[in-house]
Amino acid sequence: MYSYWRSSCSYRVRIALAHKSLAYTYHAVSLLAGEQTEDGYTELNPSKLLPALVLADGTVIGQSTAILEFLEEAYPDAPKLLPEDPLARAYVRQAVAMIAADIQPVQNLRVLKYVGMDRKIEWGAHWIATGFDALEAFLAKHAGNYCIGDELSLADACLVPQVYNARRFGIDVETKYPIIARIDAALNEIEAFKAAHPDNMPDAQVSA
Amino acid sequence: MYSYWRSSCSYRVRIALAHKSLAYTYHAVSLLAGEQTEDGYTELNPSKLLPALVLADGTVIGQSTAILEFLEEAYPDAPKLLPEDPLARAYVRQAVAMIAADIQPVQNLRVLKYVGMDRKIEWGAHWIATGFDALEAFLAKHAGNYCIGDELSLADACLVPQVYNARRFGIDVETKYPIIARIDAALNEIEAFKAAHPDNMPDAQVSA
Known part of the structure; x- marks a missing residue:
């Protein structure tokens, strides 16, 4: 996961990953240094915003809310963050x-x-x-x-x-x-x- | 549904309702006249934004994206707007x-x-x-x-x-x-x- 410590959108996803005990590699992208607008990152996420989640097969999901919903669906046996009703x-x-x-x-x-x-x-x-x-x-x-x-x-x-x-x-x-x-x-x-x-x-x- | 003709968030929900052939009553709330900040509406939706969907039992859902996801789940037999994968x-x-x-x-x-x-x-x-x-x-x-x-x-x-x-x-x-x-x-x-x-x-x- 591409994250910045104080990015609140990254923080949301980190909470969900921790709640579900899903291990991940942390790639720091400094928002203050503008690293989110550099080529290496914008190829992954054209929004130039954090976070981005790169799956094992290389596919990338940007947007924290899309990542949160994906984690619910892709790991159905992990602790949930959406109720049934x-x-x-x-x-x-x-x-x-x-x-x-x-x-x-x-x-x-x-x-x-x-x-x-x-x-x-x-x-x-x-x-x-x-x-x-x-x-x-x-x-x-x-x-x-x-x-x-x-x-x-x-x-x-x-x-x-x-x-x-x-x-x-x-x-x-x-x-x-x-x-x-x-x-x-x-x-x-x-x-x-x-x-x-x-x-x-x-x-x-x-x-x- | 509470809507304003030019509210793009209302427009999103109207598209989904039409795609699913779900009938609804249209309540106009004039954003230009500031009706979204008046008591009658803010009791339904404290965000003072459009749209809001009131269900038959009186429960209210605000936020267009929450309404869109709800329609997917509550009407599983209607034409879908989320893929399976x-x-x-x-x-x-x-x-x-x-x-x-x-x-x-x-x-x-x-x-x-x-x-x-x-x-x-x-x-x-x-x-x-x-x-x-x-x-x-x-x-x-x-x-x-x-x-x-x-x-x-x-x-x-x-x-x-x-x-x-x-x-x-x-x-x-x-x-x-x-x-x-x-x-x-x-x-x-x-x-x-x-x-x-x-x-x-x-x-x-x-x-x-």
Whole structure:
């Protein structure tokens, strides 16, 4: 897998891989150094974004949500992150899209660069807060111990990386989003989530 | 279904519903008038975005990609928009996310308003072109008659509405993106795609 320690899209996939105990080789691509726009990587993933998963036969899947769904289907005997019930699956995917479509793409590095780095914090915080306002209201209806009921799901694999980003943008998650904060705290106690944490990646920077 | 004629996320779902011959009641929500932020709608969908699908028992699903996956699973006897092969499904979902995460959310109305309407065309065209550059390269590897091989898929249901948006932002799709343009032209000949077109919606505005 091609990953960057602080890429929240990579972090989602790392959580799923750890939850399913699927071993993989970690290839670091530095977003800060712009390595995602270099030829070697863009041949694998023309989106110039992380992550990308290269299978044993050389086929490549980009886009974290496509990878997450693929892992569910390709490893049916591994621990699941999608429930059986169609409506519960829909709620999981709704929560995933609320993060993976409505929040993260609007606050990612390439958009921040285009907006102008002087507006970086204000812009990122605005869109994360807009998305978390919606997500908190949604979770008030659907959450149990985790995002959708009491079973771990893809929504949880997306939530923790987004909360990690939210804190980097100075959002007071505990005060403003108590449900999100409660679930995030519970998730961060789970081994798979710890194993996937940015600080535990080989390309983590202590000083950053 | 709650929809707006020019909402590309609504348009995706309308295509899938038409392809599957699923009847539904059309509730118009005017994005231009800001009706998606009014209490009646936000109780259904806290994201304040379109579309939302309300099932016969009153349960609500927001987020177009969650609705599209739900329709696949809830109506297994209807014509499919996901192939059987896991890798082909992954490619379909990758193309979906390239549009539904990387392009549309960055160029939608609320982001344009926040950027400032004076930058509207430049901003929207930039992000659609960035996304289409990637998508054209991806389709060069995976397309047949349609986005992924020769079978209609969710990727096609997402492509046509995004090309519709691209033209509104002045992008010369035919010249710059020949594969996207070819597939879009073929898709627009199909009855389900015609039936879902913005101009054929009850809230379509002739003068807009």
